[in-house]
Every structure is written in C-alpha cells, then in structure tokens.
Amino acid sequence: MKDYQLAWKNLWRNRKRTLITAASVFFAVFLALIMRSFQLGTYQKLYSDVIESYSGYLQLQSSEFLDEPGLDNGFVVDESMIARLEADPEVTAVIPRLESFALTASGSRTQGVMVIGMDPEKEHDGLNMRNRMVKYKLTPGAVASLKTEVLPERSARLLDLLINESYTNEEKMLLDLGLSPGDSSAFMPLLRKHASFENSYLSSSDTASAIIGSGLSEYLQAGVGDTLVLMGQGFHGTSAAGLFVVKGIVSLPTPDIDNVFVYLPIEAARWFYAAPGMATSAIINIRNREDKVLFKTQERLNEAVGEELKVRNWRELNALLLNQMEADNKSGAIMLGILYLVIAFGVFGTVLMMLAERRREFGMLVSIGMQKHRLAKVVSLEMLMIGLLGVLAGVAASLPLVFYGNDRPLRFRGEMAKMYEDYGFEAVMPMLQPDSYYLWQVVIVLLIIAVAVAFSVRKILKLNIINALRA
Amino acid sequence: MKVVEINDVCKTYHDTEVEVKAVDGVTLSFEKGDFAVIVGPSGSGKTTLLNLIGGLDHPTAGEIIVAGHRLSELKPSQLIDFRMEHVGFVFQSYNLIPVLTAAENVEFIMNLQRWPKEKRKARTDEMLQSVGLSDRHKSRPSQLSGGQQQRVAVARALAPRPEFILADEPTANLDTKSAETLLDIMEKLNREEQMTFIFSTHDVRVMKRARRVITLEDGKVVSDIRTNHNS
Numbered sequence: 001m002k003d004y005q006l007a008w009k010n011l012w013r014n015r016k017r018t019l020i021t022a023a024s025v026f027f028a029v030f031l032a033l034i035m036r037s038f039q040l041g042t043y044q045k046l047y048s049d050v051i052e053s054y055s056g057y058l059q060l061q062s063s064e065f066l067d068e069p070g071l072d073n074g075f076v077v078d079e080s081m082i083a084r085l086e087a088d089p090e091v092t093a094v095i096p097r098l099e100s101f102a103l104t105a106s107g108s109r110t111q112g113v114m115v116i117g118m119d120p121e122k123e124h125d126g127l128n129m130r131n132r133m134v135k136y137k138l139t140p141g142a143v144a145s146l147k148t149e150v151l152p153e154r155s156a157r158l159l160d161l162l163i164n165e166s167y168t169n170e171e172k173m174l175l176d177l178g179l180s181p182g183d184s185s186a187f188m189p190l191l192r193k194h195a196s197f198e199n200s201y202l203s204s205s206d207t208a209s210a211i212i213g214s215g216l217s218e219y220l221q222a223g224v225g226d227t228l229v230l231m232g233q234g235f236h237g238t239s240a241a242g243l244f245v246v247k248g249i250v251s252l253p254t255p256d257i258d259n260v261f262v263y264l265p266i267e268a269a270r271w272f273y274a275a276p277g278m279a280t281s282a283i284i285n286i287r288n289r290e291d292k293v294l295f296k297t298q299e300r301l302n303e304a305v306g307e308e309l310k311v312r313n314w315r316e317l318n319a320l321l322l323n324q325m326e327a328d329n330k331s332g333a334i335m336l337g338i339l340y341l342v343i344a345f346g347v348f349g350t351v352l353m354m355l356a357e358r359r360r361e362f363g364m365l366v367s368i369g370m371q372k373h374r375l376a377k378v379v380s381l382e383m384l385m386i387g388l389l390g391v392l393a394g395v396a397a398s399l400p401l402v403f404y405g406n407d408r409p410l411r412f413r414g415e416m417a418k419m420y421e422d423y424g425f426e427a428v429m430p431m432l433q434p435d436s437y438y439l440w441q442v443v444i445v446l447l448i449i450a451v452a453v454a455f456s457v458r459k460i461l462k463l464n465i466i467n468a469l470r471a
Numbered sequence: 472m473k474v475v476e477i478n479d480v481c482k483t484y485h486d487t488e489v490e491v492k493a494v495d496g497v498t499l500s501f502e503k504g505d506f507a508v509i510v511g512p513s514g515s516g517k518t519t520l521l522n523l524i525g526g527l528d529h530p531t532a533g534e535i536i537v538a539g540h541r542l543s544e545l546k547p548s549q550l551i552d553f554r555m556e557h558v559g560f561v562f563q564s565y566n567l568i569p570v571l572t573a574a575e576n577v578e579f580i581m582n583l584q585r586w587p588k589e590k591r592k593a594r595t596d597e598m599l600q601s602v603g604l605s606d607r608h609k610s611r612p613s614q615l616s617g618g619q620q621q622r623v624a625v626a627r628a629l630a631p632r633p634e635f636i637l638a639d640e641p642t643a644n645l646d647t648k649s650a651e652t653l654l655d656i657m658e659k660l661n662r663e664e665q666m667t668f669i670f671s672t673h674d675v676r677v678m679k680r681a682r683r684v685i686t687l688e689d690g691k692v693v694s695d696i697r698t699n700h701n702s
Contacts, residue, residue, distance in 0.1 A: 001571075001575060001578070001582055006571075009570040009571065010570055360566070366551060367554065367560050368555065368559075368579070369551055369554050369555020369556070369580055369583050370551070370583055371548060371551050371552070465527050466528055469527075469562070
C-alpha cells in the first residue's frame with residue numbers, strides 16, 4: 001500500500017470531521033475569491049474608466065503642472081517636439097489638450113466645470129470619444145411610450161428604475177432591461193423608435209460648440225441645441241467668457257467626470273482662454289500599456305522632452321485615486337486576514353484532535369517498524385488532501401460566478417447607487433476574471449496547511465513511543 | 472541458538488523526585504523456539520523488560536543483544552528498522568490500524584519491508600488461514616470481535632517472519648474461549664515455524680502453556696523455571 005493510499009483511507013476514518021474541515025477551507029477560499037474578485041474588478045474598472053476616458057496612460061505636462069495645475073503652467077505646443085515623441089516606436093499619437101476651470105450656466109442653473117479643449121478626431125482615436133456619445137436615453141417620455149408597447153414584464157418593471165439613464169450602446173441597454181442579446185431583433189426596433197437620442201460629435205472647425213457629460217446635462221437641464229454660458233479666468237488672468245451651443249452629450253463612466261466635463265475643440269478653448277498655440281497637457285497614446293513597458297517608454301520620452309516638460313505615467317496622474325484604492329485594498333486585506341485566521345483555527349483544531357486521537361496508533365506504528373518520517377509523510381499527505389479538497393472545491397465553485405460577474409457586472413439602483421455616485425464611483429461592481437489573485441488565495445491556504453503540517457510533523461518526530469503506547 | 476541476551480540490565484525512572492528501579496540487574500537469555508512467559512505482580516517490571524528487549528526503551532545500565540545486534544549501539548531510526556526486521560509485537564489492546572482491512576493489517580509490515588506483492592499476498596493468505604480468519608480478509612477491525620482482532624494482530628506480527636514475538640498481556644482483554652483459541656494458534660506457530668514467543672502476563676491460562684516461566688518482583692528475576700509442559 002502506498003503512502004498516499006494510506007493517507008486517503010485515514011482521511012475518511014472520521015468522515016464528518018474531514019468534511020467539516022474541508023468545508024471550512026472551501027468557504028474561506030470561495031468567499032475570499034468572490035470578495036477579492038469584486039474588489040479588484042471594481043478597482044480595475046475605476047482605473048480603466050479614469051485612464052481611458054480622461055488621463056490616458058502617459059501625459060506630457062509642464063514639469064510644475066502636476067503640483068500646480070492651471071493655465072499658467074501650460075506650454076506652447078512645439079510641433080517638432082510632438083513629431084519627435086511620435087517617432088518613438090511605442091507611441092501612436094500625441095494629443096494636445098488645453099484644460100482649465102470655468103463656471104457654466106444654462107437657464108437658471110450654474111455649475112463649476114472642467115473645460116477640456118481637445119482635438120476631436122485625435123481624441124476619438126486616443127480615448128474612444130465618439131463611442132462615448134449617448135445613443136439612447138430613457139427620458140420619462142421614452143419610458144411612457146415604451147410602456148405602451150409589448151415588453152417582457154420584468155423589462156417593463158425595470159423601466160421605472162432606469163428613467164433618465166443614458167446609453168452609448170445597445171448591449172448595455174438590453175442588459176439593464178433584463179433582455180439578452182438574442183432579444184435584440186424583437187425589442188431593439190421599439191427601443192430605437194422611442195429611446196434614440198439625436199447627438200453629434202465635435203469637429204475641429206466648430207468654434208462655438210461643446211459636448212458635455214450626461215450628468216452635467218441632466219443637472220443643467222441642458223440638451224442638444226441649448227446654449228451654455230461659460231465664464232472663467234484665461235491665461236495670465238484675462239477674463240474668459242463665451243457662449244457655446246451643446247452639440248452632443250457624452251456618457252462618461254465616472255460620475256466625478258460625467259458631472260463636470262465640458263469638451264470644446266482645442267482652438268475654441270484657446271480662443272476662450274486667450275491662450276493661442278498653448279496646451280496644458282498632451283495625451284500620449286502608446287501601443288503597450290503594461291506597466292513594465294510603459295515605464296520604459298516614459299523614461300525614453302522624458303529624455304526627449306527636455307527639462308521644462310515632463311512625461312507622467314497614469315500612476316502619477318491618478319495618485320489620489322490610487323491612494324484611495326490602496327486604503328480600501330488594505331481594509332479588504334484585513335477582512336481576508338480575519339477570514340483566514342478563523343480557518344487557521346479550524347484547521348489547527350482538526351490537527352490537534354487528530355494528533356490526540358491517534359497518538360496510541362502512532363506509537364504502535366513506530367513500534368512495529370514504521371519510520372517516523374514516513375508516518376509524518378502520511379499525516380502531511382492527509383492534511384494536504386483536506387486542504388486541496390477545500391481549495392479545489394472553492395476555486396471550482398467560484399469560477400462560474402466570477403465569469404458571470406465579469407460578463408454581467410452587479411449594478412446598483414436607488415439609494416445604493418446614489419451612495420456610490422456621491423463617492424464619485426459608478427454604481428457598478430464588476431468581478432475581475434481569474435488572475436494572479438486566485439493563485440494567492442491558494443498559496444495562503446496552502447501556507448496555513450503547511451503550518452499545520454509542520455506542527456504535526458514536529459509532534460510525530462518528537463513522539464515518545466512508550467508514552468504514546470500508554471495513551 | 473540465543474535470540475536474546477540480557478546482561479545485568481537496569482532501568483530507572485526519575486519521573487518524580489522518587490527514583491524508581493523498574494528493572495534491576497536482570498540477566499536472561501532466550502533461545503530460538505522458546506515459549507516463555509514473564510510473570511509478576513503489577514509494577515514488577517514485566518512490560519518495561521519487554522519494551523527494553525523490543526528496543527522501545529533504553530536501559531539505564533547493562534546490555535541487550537538481540538539477533539546479534541547490540542541495541543545500545545543503534546540510532547533511533549536504526550532501532551525502528553531493527554524492530555521492523557526482527558521483532559513482532561502483539562499488544563494487549565490489539566492495536567490494529569482501524570482504516571485497513573484484516574488482510575491489509577497483516578500485510579502492513581511486509582509492505583514496510585517492501586516484499587513483492589505476490590509474495591506478500593500469499594503470506595497474508597497463509598497467516599490468516601493459520602489464525603482461522605481466512606474468510607475475514609476484507610473485514611475492518613471494527614467488524615471483528617476482540618479475539619478475532621487479536622488473532623489478526625498475531626498474524627501481523629508473525630507474517631514477516633521476525634526473530635521473535637513480544638506479546639504484552641495478549642489475552643488480558645479476551646474471554647476464555649478466545650484466549651484459548653489464540654494460545655492454540657500461538658503454540659501451533661511456535662511448533663511449526665519455530666517462532667520464539669516472549670509473553671508478559673498475569674493470565675494463568677498463558678502460564679499453563681509456557682515452557683519457561685520467569686518471575687519478576689521489584690524489577691528482579693526471582694525465579695526462572697523451565698516446565699515440563701510439552702506442546
């Protein structure tokens with residue numbers, strides 16, 4: 001009989017205890033993976049939302065801009081330098097931006113906003129702007145009309161929760177309405193009929209047009225065709241004032257951005273802020289976004305831009321967000337720590353009981369000729385089998401949920417959604433697909449098992465046969 | 472041929488502040504084919520002496536030579552191998568491995584000794600037949616009576632053909648019928664396989680069958696009588 005066969009048989013000598021221990025490991029791994037998947041998925045979404053809709057992965061700025069953002073720390077765009085940066089093999093485009101604050105008003109409502117002067121075409125290439133334009137909106141009128149049509153009962157109920165929700169694509173709207181992509185042909189004509197949203201993107205030649213975030217549009221009650229008044233401080237303290245017609249509405253993933261962003265063509269922004277030829281930053285589009293490659297690219301570009309300008313990476317640009325996430329991550333780690341501590345006690349309880357119960361048997365086995373290290377190996381295999389049983393079951397049970405949660409993120413409504421948005425986050429919790437965090441949970445459980453194994457091995461190696469036989 | 476030689480062996484325990492001499496200057500030897508019992512009142516040192524002969528415990532003084540091995544010269548792991556190769560143990564409370572069947576229990580030591588599978592199976596069958604349990608190959612210890620379990624324990628101890636068997640109160644937990652059956656089997660194996668048996672016991676039934684009765688009192692041999700009993 002091989003050692004693993006003996007270990008397997010031993011495992012089932014106390015079936016209930018084995019199952020309870022394996023179940024405790026299972027629940028720890030399962031809960032830890034689900035918790036971690038939600039947490040990391042939310043972080044990843046937040047990072048990619050902010051990076052891909054606003055900051056970009058690399059940005060060219062004046063060296064002082066990061067500490068003191070403002071027009072006065074802008075720079076004059078040097079086309080030859082832009083060409084030099086674009087010549088780098090990793091860089092696909094350099095997109096200058098002029099951004100500053102202003103006060104906007106529409107009708108009787110005013111709001112402090114961030115004005116982004118950008119090149120519409122390049123910004124689309126770099127940050128996918130055109131695809132962020134609102135294509136469908138469930139206005140109260142649209143919802144009322146849809147309710148007169150034949151819709152699945154659940155979708156009709158969900159419509160009330162989705163009033164004023166904007167969509168940039170059909171898939172997300174169908175998902176929110178509880179419809180599958182297969183229902184598209186049956187229901188999309190209805191949705192197109194009642195909820196389509198007329199919208200236009202900016203062009204470089206527009207001089208008095210703007211696109212605004214859907215959150216801002218809702219607050220200002222300003223739709224396409226309405227006029228915004230913008231007032232602010234221009235370059236070197238000049239007064240900035242202008243009228244801009246809302247040409248389109250974009251839906252930006254982060255409420256903090258969606259509620260305050262006004263996009264103008266860069267020439268219009270330069271005119272508005274009296275900053276001809278200037279930019280406050282330039283998004284640098286790159287081919288490879290992996291941190292390792294990205295940091296090398298940053299280093300290379302920094303050598304090309306000279307002293308007064310600096311290429312910043314997404315971590316530097318979003319330091320506050322990263323800090324917030326890091327703090328949140330720590331609290332998650334504490335929760336996981338508590339969870340694993342409970343499991344560790346459970347596993348140790350099993351080990352202690354098992355060692356006490358089988359002490360006499362261990363004494364007998366060593367008496368009749370089983371080497372202590374071999375006995376320790378059998379007991380270690382038992383512990384490992386219990387651990388692996390729990391870990392594998394936990395991983396297997398979590399996988400379908402994690403893939404589902406990644407494909408169909410948990411979306412909050414009502415008060416919960418409001419709370420999320422108040423914190424500046426979209427009320428969505430996606431799950432991160434299995435990644436290195438899976439491996440880490442397995443490693444942690446195996447470490448707990450390893451400590452339990454080390455404890456039992458030590459006990460067996462120090463076993464006094466005479467005392468054990470008397471037990 | 473001497474299987475066991477015990478020369479002026481002492482074993483002193485210092486468990487408390489009191490020094491206890493469990494074995495006090497014992498000199499004995501056992502020949503191949505002996506069927507000997509060590510008797511004496513509780514605390515006389517029977518089990519301690521058996522543990523010393525089996526290499527489970529170390530003497531405080533004196534020398535024990537078993538099958539040509541001076542036990543004091545063996546390291547702990549060598550002692551374990553020594554026991555596996557040369558000593559068969561039968562314990563008072565059977566001590567079978569509860570998760571293994573009767574056949575697997577009998578095979579266990581041969582398995583440790585890496586006997587070839589076929590040889591192992593054949594010897595297991597032979598031993599289970601010898602102890603009258605050829606129909607209980609697949610029974611777990613919990614499915615066997617006390618007497619049957621002890622017979623499996625005897626089969627396990629004898630299967631790898633050790634130099635001798637140390638049996639510590641093997642009949643203590645058995646009813647009369649089971650004890651007699653077990654002793655019959657042990658006598659038969661002693662006779663047929665020339666196996667040396669050394670018992671420690673209080674049981675008169677065992678003493679009656681023994682060809683040599685060694686009496687211990689306060690750790691000392693007070694008598695060593697060879698009987699005329701002929702098995």
